[in-house]
Amino acid sequence: MILANAFCLFFFLGTGADPAVSTKSNHCLDAAKACNLNDNCKKLRSSYISICNREISPTERCNRRKCHKALRQFFDRVPSEYTYRMLFCSCQDQACAERRRQTILPSCSYEDKEKPNCLDLRSLCRTDHLCRSRLADFHANCRASYQTLTSCPTDNYQACLGSYAGMIGFDVTPNYVDSNPTGIVVSPWCSCRGSGNMEEECEKFLKDFTENPCLRNAIQAFGNGTDVNLSPKNPPFQATQAPRVEKTPSLPDDLSDSTSLGTSVITTCTSVQEQGLKANNSKELSMCFTELTTNIIPGSKRVIKPNSGPRRARPSAALTAASFLMLKLAL
Numbered sequence: 001m002i003l004a005n006a007f008c009l010f011f012f013l014g015t016g017a018d019p020a021v022s023t024k025s026n027h028c029l030d031a032a033k034a035c036n037l038n039d040n041c042k043k044l045r046s047s048y049i050s051i052c053n054r055e056i057s058p059t060e061r062c063n064r065r066k067c068h069k070a071l072r073q074f075f076d077r078v079p080s081e082y083t084y085r086m087l088f089c090s091c092q093d094q095a096c097a098e099r100r101r102q103t104i105l106p107s108c109s110y111e112d113k114e115k116p117n118c119l120d121l122r123s124l125c126r127t128d129h130l131c132r133s134r135l136a137d138f139h140a141n142c143r144a145s146y147q148t149l150t151s152c153p154t155d156n157y158q159a160c161l162g163s164y165a166g167m168i169g170f171d172v173t174p175n176y177v178d179s180n181p182t183g184i185v186v187s188p189w190c191s192c193r194g195s196g197n198m199e200e201e202c203e204k205f206l207k208d209f210t211e212n213p214c215l216r217n218a219i220q221a222f223g224n225g226t227d228v229n230l231s232p233k234n235p236p237f238q239a240t241q242a243p244r245v246e247k248t249p250s251l252p253d254d255l256s257d258s259t260s261l262g263t264s265v266i267t268t269c270t271s272v273q274e275q276g277l278k279a280n281n282s283k284e285l286s287m288c289f290t291e292l293t294t295n296i297i298p299g300s301k302r303v304i305k306p307n308s309g310p311r312r313a314r315p316s317a318a319l320t321a322a323s324f325l326m327l328k329l330a331l
Helices: 002-013 027-036 039-052 066-077 081-089 094-104 117-124 131-141 156-168 196-210 213-224 261-275 286-293 317-330
Strands: 174-176 186-188
Touching: 027 039, 027 081, 027 094, 039 066, 081 094, 081 156, 094 174, 117 131, 117 196, 117 286, 131 156, 156 213
Parallel strands: none
Antiparallel strands: 174 186
């Protein structure tokens, strides 16, 4: 038994060459070697491998509770650039796929003598607040969506992969169901036998893993190196039609667009119209309409000042009296 455990530790740490496949094509072996080059990854990986392979008695293969705790520490404390490469590596042959399946030491952390009902397993998970939260995250981020390009909510592969990895080390720990290198199927260790009238709900829960296009596409895309997050970082800009603006006369070339429209000119021109005064042929009053929009005398840099518009002077009282007297004498 000691020799068997030593061989298993040697195999998983990737310290030797895999006789079945070369390192060039076995991406899972390459991922294990990359983990060994990082002190933190190597330390925590060696820890969970040792704990999950430690047999307690002939009837009890390992301490599952301690194994799950060690796995949670590994996936929570090691950067995803190492853990994802081991968990979602792409494979071309069965030897590579089997190494991928063995990543979490399924004989201790995943498998059991009998498969429990999936709804019972879900209920057990919901009694633990952290497991309940992780399961809810998985359903939210890996929910199959047929309105997106990738079948994932907001086309976010990374969120789905993170939620999947977050469930490892709990009662609903998922894993690859076999060592098929091409057909990716993952599932918790459970079945829907004995579900009674809850069989439909049980099948729905199980298919969220076994027949989930979002999860399957996310795993395949990561392994193929095409896991680009297609979701935009910022919400899409929704163009709206700009309000229609009346075209205003252009400014003279030697003036700045920042010249503001003076309200005093509008007041002056309006007063001329309201008082019924006739505009003379002076240059200023002939430009009154133009001033309402430009406030600039064309051909000049001078801005009309308030109350600068010409006004007709009122005739004096003496002039009025003299005119009246001359008219009377003429009659």
